[in-house]
Amino acid sequence: MTDPTPRHDTSTSDPEEPPPGGVLAESDEQVAAYSDGSEIAARSQWQLFRRKFFRHKLAMGSLVYLAIVVVAAINAETVAPYAYDDINVVMRGTAPTFEEMHFFGTDQLGRDYFSRVLFGARTSLSVAWIVAVVVGVIGTTVGAIAGFYRGWVDAALMRMTDLVIIFPALAVLLVFAALFGQGRPTRIGIILGLLLWPTLARIVRGVFLSLREKEFVQAARACGAGDLRIMFRHMIPNTIGPIVVNMTLVMAAAIIIEATLAFLGFGVNPPTPALGRLMDEGRSSMQTQWWLIVMPGMALVSIALAVNFIGDGLRDALDPTQQEK
Template identity: 40%
Template sequence: MTVWNWLAVGGAAVLALVAVAEIRRRAGTGTSARRFFRHPTAAPALFVLAFFVTVALAAPLVTPYRPYVQIDIARLANHAPSAQFPLGTDPFGRDVWSRLVYGARISLGIGALAMLVAVTTGVVVGGVAGYFRRWVDATLMRLVDVGLAMPRVFMLLMVVALWEHVPLTVLVLLIGLTGWFGTSRLVRAEVLSVREREFVAAARALGAEPARVIFRHVLPNAAAPIIVSAALGIGNVMLLEAGLSFLGLGVPSPAPSWGNMIADGWPKMAVAWWASTFPGLAISLVVMALNAVGDALRDALDPRKETA
């Protein structure tokens, strides 16, 4: 780890702090913003997320090695944390810090993208079911019942088994497309209540087509629970990805995902605890931060507390 790397890490931390402060300033003194930051964990959690995102984006600047480089497998495998290797090296002689940072790209990226797939699908299905009701609703919701009744992990394991090395896009789509059932339930319930409000009838009376009514009038007023469930869902997806990768069925090795890193390190846990522990800590830290942000968002956006 060079001086420049350390400086870059420090710079990332400062940037993350500035970002949180800026969010706080921009959000201003509105009631929802106040409720959000009243949570003692909200600001630190935002900082953790901002820090990991910054570091992941600036990976080449903050890391001394490429994530795949086996520095000197004979002498530098399982090297304890030191000035040169701040988080040590893994059993294959790779720098844990470098892999952790590049792994953040993969783990956070999969989490965010899979959640995007899940939320989009859930919003569209739930919105359509709630708005059109009748047989559309009945059909879609029975589909959701089936989806919710299937053991997700086993389903994923079976599908993943079709590939020798699962392409990342497939992994994202699989995780996303098995994760929207709960969201669609939530959205449907919210849409059912919003669609009865008079501004929806007004829009219909003005001649707005269903798509305009759903996307302009109904869904924006049902956004709060969707945002909360997405924030809480990313953490879940990341845990799922880590679990799959640990089993060797997720992100194909040697790509550094946090689940992979734990898997690579655990046979040597007794002599080199750092190789598995740090990626594990990273997962826990990020998932905890996401949950804290989700909780704060829930309180901030709860429509029952909305003054307007």
């Protein structure tokens, strides 16, 4: 190939058709396999991801657990043995028992605690879900625009992000609760989401900054693709991994923060049970009726942990630098 004189006679082989050995000469077993009819199925990204994720036992266990909790919480009305405000006067203050299906016992008024925890978990999960959506949308958009356009757009958006980061989330939430009173899960979720997006924005910005220098972005540009097409079709799909991982972590944080708020007496409207409020109510009698604080506490910790473990599993599975063992 380094001979400068035109002696490679390429004209003998018709350029329309690659030389018969040409296709086979590709040093790729796949191609060779194609030409003799037997296909070697290549593993797609998705298959690789699934394999890695399924091997992550903790994450798989968490996924199963969380799936059960989510389904139970969504269908709380049918799953729970009682409504959260049904009172069983006879069995007031009973410790966990199978008798009359008071698995988590009852409180001083005789309300079934398992049902109350389940409805509380529903509140926590719906807040977490709303937070994830709000954070996903705002964080991705801000980070993508900042990383894609750089320059003053980037500077302005990132300073705004810094501003939101320094808000003390709890204090802001308490002020909101004091101003507007306690709200529905939607309101708490949106406010929390408006406070928690900066981390995701920074991550997405970082990924975008490196992606925009990639050759395939240049290639798309050279094809005449516009900014929006490049961002949404080429760059965001390459950012899904970090986005999903960060969203799970944000969900876990949101569950804890919502519980903290409820524990402090803010958060969702009173008749709706929330895990944090159940713990607050159980606090006074925890010396004698331990289940009143332990049961919602366990529910809270297990849900937050499960979400975290899933996030871990996703991160490991999506990280191509982590080799399969």
